[in-house]
Amino acid sequence: MGWPLLLENLQVKRGGKLVLAVPRLELGAGEIMAVLGPNGAGKSTLLLTVAGILCPSQGSIRAGEMVWGPGRDPYQWRQAVTLVFQEALLVSGTVLDNVTLGLKFRGLSAREREQLAGPWLERLGLTELARRRVQDLSGGEAQRVALARALVLKPQVLLLDEPFAAVDAPTRSRLLRELRLLLKETGITTLFITHDFRELPLLADRGLVLLQGQMAQVGTVRELAERPASEAIARFFGVENLWPTGGSLPGLKELPPGLGAIPARCVRILGAKPAVAGESWLWPGKVKYVEEHWDGVYYCLLCEGLEVWGWADNQLRLQLGEQAWAVINKKQLHYIETRNSLNFLSDQEGLPG
Numbered sequence: 001m002g003w004p005l006l007l008e009n010l011q012v013k014r015g016g017k018l019v020l021a022v023p024r025l026e027l028g029a030g031e032i033m034a035v036l037g038p039n040g041a042g043k044s045t046l047l048l049t050v051a052g053i054l055c056p057s058q059g060s061i062r063a064g065e066m067v068w069g070p071g072r073d074p075y076q077w078r079q080a081v082t083l084v085f086q087e088a089l090l091v092s093g094t095v096l097d098n099v100t101l102g103l104k105f106r107g108l109s110a111r112e113r114e115q116l117a118g119p120w121l122e123r124l125g126l127t128e129l130a131r132r133r134v135q136d137l138s139g140g141e142a143q144r145v146a147l148a149r150a151l152v153l154k155p156q157v158l159l160l161d162e163p164f165a166a167v168d169a170p171t172r173s174r175l176l177r178e179l180r181l182l183l184k185e186t187g188i189t190t191l192f193i194t195h196d197f198r199e200l201p202l203l204a205d206r207g208l209v210l211l212q213g214q215m216a217q218v219g220t221v222r223e224l225a226e227r228p229a230s231e232a233i234a235r236f237f238g239v240e241n242l243w244p245t246g247g248s249l250p251g252l253k254e255l256p257p258g259l260g261a262i263p264a265r266c267v268r269i270l271g272a273k274p275a276v277a278g279e280s281w282l283w284p285g286k287v288k289y290v291e292e293h294w295d296g297v298y299y300c301l302l303c304e305g306l307e308v309w310g311w312a313d314n315q316l317r318l319q320l321g322e323q324a325w326a327v328i329n330k331k332q333l334h335y336i337e338t339r340n341s342l343n344f345l346s347d348q349e350g351l352p353g
C-alpha cells in the first residue's frame, strides 16, 4: 500500500511570483486524486512540487515518515515519489532498456531487472514490444513505456501529467479504466493532471479543482458537478443551467440573490404537463433549440425569459416553438452565493515573502 500524502501551508513561487497556495490537502493511502483546472491554474506547479523538483517557499509535504519542503534534501523524497511526464521522456534503446532504467540506477543485475520488468510489460501490453527501439513507438505506446518504467520502481506516490494524452479518446478511456484497476490493486497513492473533467470518474476517487493558483474545491465527481462551490467551478464543469435567482419561477424566486445551478442532464423535458409534480418544480416554456444525440435529445426551452437546458429520451419529438415542460428536481437545484467569490492570488496584495 502506498503512503498517505499531506500538504500543509504550501506556497510555491515561480519567477519570484506566488503561483500556488495550498493551505491543506490530504490524500489517503492508495487514494487517486485528479487535479483539474484551466490553463495556468497551477496544476503542473503542484505536481512538480510534490515530485521534489520545485521547492515550496513555505510549508511542507509529508508522505509516510518523509517530509519535503524548504531546507530539506530532495534525494530520498525522489526515491519514493515518481513523476511521469506527459511527453514520455525516453532514452535511446529498446522498450526493455527504458522500463528497466530506474532499476539499473538502483544497481540491480540485468537478470533481476528483466524479472521485475516482465509482469509490468505484460500488464501494460508491452511484452511484444520489449525489444523494439523506442523511436519506432507510437505516442500512446511511448506513454505506456514511461508508465511501466515508473511502476516497476514501486513508488509510494505516483504523479501523472495527463496520462495517455497522446492516445485517441476511446482508447484513452479504456487505458484509464485499466490503470485504475492496476493502481487500486497495488495501492499506490496517485495524483494526476487532467484538463477533461469527464476523465475524473474513469480514474479518480476525488478531484481537486485549482483556479488561479488556489484550491477552489475538493470532492467526488458528483459533488463537483452537482454542488460546485462557485460560478467559476460550475462553468469549468460545463454546468449548462446557471440562472440568476429571483424572478417568478418557483424554486428560483424563493432563493436569496445568487445563482441556481443544475446540469442539463438533471433537467427532464416533457411534451405534456404531468399530473403529479412530486419533488419537482414544473416550468412551462417554448422550445428554442434542439440537439439530437444518439442516446437522447438536448432541448433548450425559453421559460419566462430564461434559457433552460434539459434532456429527453429519443421518443420525444418536439419542434421549435412548441410548448413543453421542464422538470426541475428540488434536490438537484444547487444554490451558489455569488457575493462570496474566491480571493484569487492575482487579486491579493502584500502576500508574504
Ligand SMILES: Nc1ncnc2c1ncn2[C@@H]1O[C@H](COP(=O)(O)OP(=O)(O)OP(=O)(O)O)[C@@H](O)[C@H]1O
Pocket (backbone or CB within 6 Å): 014, 015, 016, 019, 037, 038, 039, 040, 041, 042, 043, 044, 045, 046
Ligand atoms: N518557469 C516559470 N516562471 C515563471 N512563471 C511560471 C513558470 N512556469 C509557470 N509559471 C506560471 O505559474 C502559473 C501556473 O503555471 P502551471 O504551469 O503550474 O499551470 P497549469 O495549470 O499546469 O497550466 P497548463 O494547463 O497550461 O499546463 C502560471 O501563471 C504560469 O504562467
